[in-house]
Ligand code: AVJ
């Protein structure tokens with residue numbers, strides 16, 4: 508396999524930055540000004556904060572760190588520092604108004620594109636293979652997913668629409684689970700040019716044999732758990748999970764409600780019947796864990812998930828994606844907010860792994876059983892606040908990306924994390940169980 512040449516990487520960086528900005532523009536122009544400055548949930552920033560924060564990060568890394576420029580507006584840095592003000596307090600800050608925020612982000616972008624053309628893609632760690640440009644495109648896309656979550660939480664008439672994914676064709680007739688053989692595999696990466704610090708370095712992991720679901724758990728399967736009294740019986744839950752259920756009166760995934768004998772859900776301002784064949788989304792780690800126990804199974808560990816997604820039994824090699832090393836396409840995965848929902852379970856035959864596991868990439872983030880921890884040899888880069896300060900038992904790892912993630916911020920090695928109580932994120936899961944040595 509050959510590394511992309513610098514000009515191909517430069518073109519990729521340019522496209523990734525422009526793609527991200529198109530999405531940011533859509534997410535911040537499809538509602539009126541007051542909706543940009545309002546707080547739609549205490550869990551989220553006002554959309555106008557995300558917009559200026561995107562510009563501010565780009566200024567800090569591409570204009571100041573890479574190009575050595577002076578700060579354009581040093582006085583606004585603290586406003587857009589995610590560690591200085593919790594999300595719930597951001598609406599009260601003297602934020603840039605929508606027009607100013609747009610102007611600032613656009614001015615930064617104009618200069619950043621000039622920097623992109625004149626920066627050699629080697630020589631420093633920050634510019635090697637265009638890393639800083641790839642990192643900033645990923646950062647913007649991560650906030651585009653965050654802003655889509657804000658849109659999902661907002662009340663009122665729909666502001667966004669997108670075509671639905673196609674039905675599964677041909678119908679998926681594969682087994683419900685496959686055996687992943689035991690043995691070592693290569694986890695993480697040292698060669699992926701725009702991989703973030705927590706994905707590095709590549710290292711050997713011994714993974715005993717295990718079975719894993721060939722598709723994410725569906726709404727229909729989750730409804731069977733609910734109908735069997737899943738939320739009424741402490742035996743399926745960890746003590747913390749049971750406390751979450753009781754303290755909040757949980758009865759279903761977030762955004763669901765029962766009316767006239769059926770389960771409805773609200774999705775981007777539209778109320779609809781819950782589709783049984785679609786992967787369940789908006790469940791906490793505790794709900795995923797309880798469902799798995801009820802089903803006589805368990806969540807996969809992070810290493811199991813990555814082995815299922817990357818291990819090629821024919822060559823023994825770890826691939827970039829389940830289907831191989833080629834970048835995602837619309838035939839392989841539901842990514843990029845092309846659809847505003849996951850595709851039915853069993854979709855994307857072109858994206859399946861060599862062992863026949865589908866939808867590992869895209870559709871819904873998948874909770875794993877694992878805490879977010881550094882790999883052996885981890886080095887924080889370029890800043891401790893991206894990953895390092897989040898390592899520990901408070902956060903669980905999510906893998907594979909959702910329909911809301913762009914391909915630039917999604918690959919077999921990509922690691923996401925959140926608190927196990929979180930439900931507003933586009934998270935679902937699949938289950939696993941121990942295998943036997945053959
Ligand atoms: C990796 C998704 C947990 O949104 O908090 C954005 C990504 N880091 N800006 C987050 C991130 C800094 C991060 N997650």
Ligand code: FE
Nearest residue numbers: 560589646650
């Ligand atoms: Fe950020």
